[in-house]
Amino acid sequence: MDGLDGGRSKPRQPDREAVVLGLSPSGFHRLAYADWGPLDDKRPIVCVHGLTRQGRDFDHLAERLVAAGRRVICPDLPGRGRSGWIGNPDHYALPQYCADMNALIARLGVTEVDWVGTSLGGLIGMIMAGFSGSIVRKLVINDIGPFVSSTGLQRIGKYIGNTPPLFKTIEEAEMYFRTVLAPYGKLDDAHWRHLTTHSVGWDDIRQGHTLLYDPAIAKGFRLPWFQPLNLWTYWEAIKVPMLVLRGKQSDLLSFDLAAEMRKRNPKANVFQFDDCGHVPPLMAAEQIDVVAQFLLKDTMSGLGERDG
Template identity: 85%
Template sequence: MRRRQPDREDIVLGLSPSGFHRIAYTDWGPLDDKRPIICVHGLTRQGRDFDHLAERLVAAGRRVICPDLPGRGRSGWISNPDHYALPQYCADMNSMIARLGVAEVDWVGTSLGGLIGMIMAGFSGSMVRKLVINDIGPFVSSTGLQRIGQYIGNMPALFKTIEEADAYFRKVLAPYGKLADEHWRHLAEYSVRWDDGKQGYVVLCDPTIAKGFRLPWFAALNRWDYWEAIKVPALVLRGKQSDLLSFELAAEMRKRNPLANVFQFDDCGHVPPLMAPDQIDVVAQFLLKDTISGLERADGYACEDLRRVGRVGGARLCR
């Protein structure tokens, strides 16, 4: 089945101490939406991961912007890998939002994209009005970082066929859970590009991006301050088998910010990929309603005990 393509594509220039770099983004839906939804991907991914979510949100009349962070997808690479870091990503996203000419945005952030959103929403004067954090928290475990770091370090330089790329991403992204074949192929096709000189498919990811996640530097950033400063509705998504957002950390996030709710998906780990209809439904309901009362009515338990949860659309909700 042929899927809808983005309505527009554009590029804005970001600036690091290394110089300027391109930030590419896809742009879906009506230009007159005064509060577009910004969807930011995980550490090694790119903006086309959100195509399925964007289609649903656009059908409801929303504008959706899906950037490729520097070093990923169609965006430029930063010559000094030390600058692949959260302050740079926040600055780049702020530049992109300024290009849109809007005063408010909603934010959906997967993994690294969630960390960026947490910081953007936690700053004084933030333009973020609703925040979805997908399987990440203010504290990031060394176990999860080591797994991702190993994955980046062992990333193949070249795939001879798209089928080889498909098989590789099914393996390294196995925590995504049981996706349909069309979803796996979508992930593979937008993660690589054909290179005539090398006669194969190269990965659209700078392997040096992991340098910005060196544990001593990363651990020194107190992201709890940003989380506790967020004054807008937030929805935290968690995969039950996640190695980056633990059961206990999700409960602590709910405790330390009463505007947050937590929704747990039972059939995946890090991260819920937001491609299947049941996962998209949860995000769309939160973003498209004036309040999240519909979700709140589905369950009456407190999030301090995440084990006491009710079933909602094949997933689990706690608040």
């Protein structure tokens, strides 16, 4: 199948795209999502992206999982991608994101899911899995921990606060993403173009490409709960198998924090990728393999654990 050769060919398109309505104190908002694979999968895999990203980041991973017979749901969080924006920026916060993801899962009509969360998506996953009565059965946390200090957040907040208002060409946009997402590590040209084309939209009036996220999401960095953020209570309550992914040069998930995560919840295993920082983008075959083995097998046997 296309897309399984390290990025030299384009991944296939989602089988379906749909919208569900989320509700905040500001009113209703659209939640767009890509829907891959068989509708009769009783335990779909929900993949949730990072702070400024969107669901199509998971196309390559989704294709691999679909080939194994799984259904994969990749939403755009509110204020990102094809989803609607929230009227009051104060509501771009974890309680709202959890409520929105619960509404999406309810739309699917299933009683259990597996979860892949990158950065912010991992924080949401920790809370969803840590709640009493959770329907999360396996959890992949991509380069984030229950405690988030200000170091990495300052880097991300800096580029959010200084985003160009317009790109005249797609090539100009790609150069921007190659710069701000440099911690992703070495990616194929096709991967960079994929990340770019799904991260911008054409503005007919201004005759250029604009970023597909609400600049107001940066306001979340000024909320007291985000600096620092402490979710250890949820982490310690999780009772399902977990795979924690870490980039060796990560500025959001340190080696010591990953070790503490293992210590405080024995359900967690840690796998380190040596060639990237925050975050492993889960686009190259070797990264996809690690996630697929965990999600598609009942045990971690055969998965080479590395935490050094």
